[in-house]
Amino acid sequence: MTGRTMLRVAGRWALVMLFVSLGFGWTAGAAKEQKITIVLNEFNFNPANVTLRASVPAEIKLVNKGKVEHEFQVYVTPKGKVSDWDEHAMANTYFRDMGEVETEFEGTGAVAGTRVFEVKVQPGKEAALKFTPTRKGTFEMACHVAGHYEAGMKGVLVVK
Numbered sequence: 090m091t092g093r094t095m096l097r098v099a100g101r102w103a104l105v106m107l108f109v110s111l112g113f114g115w116t117a118g119a120a121k122e123q124k125i126t127i128v129l130n131e132f133n134f135n136p137a138n139v140t141l142r143a144s145v146p147a148e149i150k151l152v153n154k155g156k157v158e159h160e161f162q163v164y165v166t167p168k169g170k171v172s173d174w175d176e177h178a179m180a181n182t183y184f185r186d187m188g189e190v191e192t193e194f195e196g197t198g199a200v201a202g203t204r205v206f207e208v209k210v211q212p213g214k215e216a217a218l219k220f221t222p223t224r225k226g227t228f229e230m231a232c233h234v235a236g237h238y239e240a241g242m243k244g245v246l247v248v249k
């Protein structure tokens with residue numbers, strides 16, 4: 090090996106080392122992420138009360154341990170009677186104006202969007218919602234598959 094080649098090899102190693110240290114940097118950043126798992130079942134969320142910190146990247150993992158499909162919606166708690174829940178959820182979703190929200194479905198892949206208002210999880214499956222909560226307050230989380238909300242499938246999301 091000539092001196093010149095050795096220098097080139099050393100240069101390449103320096104580049105590899107740079108990537109490695111950058112990788113460690115990312116890992117350290119990811120550790121600050123808040124991760125919460127919510128189990129969906131007939132007919133509840135466990136836990137039903139979830140608190141997140143604003144401006145910190147969050148991952149909410151939804152695990153459907155039930156026998157039927159469940160939904161996960163978070164929206165501004167309605168003040169009166171709601172005649173159309175999907176309409177209310179769409180217009181008042183917590184994920185509105187929150188930038189990109191990524192939903193990862195177990196074994197199926199991920200979708201990202203800015204108009205997410207519900208996540209449907211099939212029985213026995215998991216999905217993960219990734220977003221950075223920017224809006225503080227108390228919001229309602231619910232499953233509006235026919236009859237589920239009325240049976241008690243709701244909860245509270247607090248963002249501080």
Ligand SMILES: [Cu+2]
Nearest residue numbers: 159160232237
């Ligand atoms: Cu449900």
